[in-house]
Amino acid sequence: MPRQRLASRILLISPSNRMLLFKILYRTGALAGISYWATPGGKLWAKESYEAAAIRELYEETGIEVQSVGQCLAHKEFPWVMPDGELVLAVEHYFVVRAHDVQLSNASWSDKEREVICEVRWWSEEELAACREPVFPPELSSLFAQALTRNLHLT
Template sequence: MGKGMPRRRSASRILLVSSSQRLLLFKICYKTGAMAGRCYWATPGGGLRSGESFEAAAFRELYEETGFRTQSVGRCLAHKEFIWQMPDGERVLAVENYYVVRTAVEQCSTARWSAQEREVVCEIRWWAENELMASTEEILPSDLPILFAQALLISRPNDG
């Protein structure tokens, strides 16, 4: 049986940037399964539900993962498509849109986290741009420092 195209997994990811110009990242550490032993830093975000738009998923995921509600996720900062291995070992075509959201306060509520998120997220941290550039840990996507720099250049909504 030939290998067909992998299943598309659409997801929205959020660059949550504080007024101190720092970026919220979660450290993901897999203890079991196909990804066991793998650790990396990533932005909040997650897969689209059936019939959900990228924007709607960005709103929902931001709220579920950080407790933060926003007026607008703005326009898509970046669109990526790449092969990704899921924790259960399935290889999918990840289709991801990245959005920038500004927050005045550096806080993160884990109250609405799923059991899986509680299991794999081992650290929450706000990163300054220079810290992100200097880090030797794995950070996904690999060009996140560039995306973060672009996010910092975007004016706040309604600023013109």
């Protein structure tokens, strides 16, 4: 049984109903040459809740501060290969946050984030549905549609 990697992911929705995604591109290591689009988010620290991790990761990766992220929209579990080649069981909770504007900051990015994030883009539902590049999770279009029907938490 692989170890579990607990993580929080954020569906950040703009005032014009676009969702923020990062393009991840691995240039070295076991995943060299692999790229995909994904939401902001990351692993939980020791004894950190999914909600606290979502708040922290949102700030670290976008500069947006929130006090809460509301209820979990989705829970996903799937096998995942880490950059060092380790196979883990990814256990992810997805939260929805509505941003007041689209101004972002990468000032708190880690060195690893600076190394692998090669593009940051706001996507419409239609653009995401038409995307031919890998997107994680694969059902992100469906989660995006669900997020837009929810009473979203405002930043």
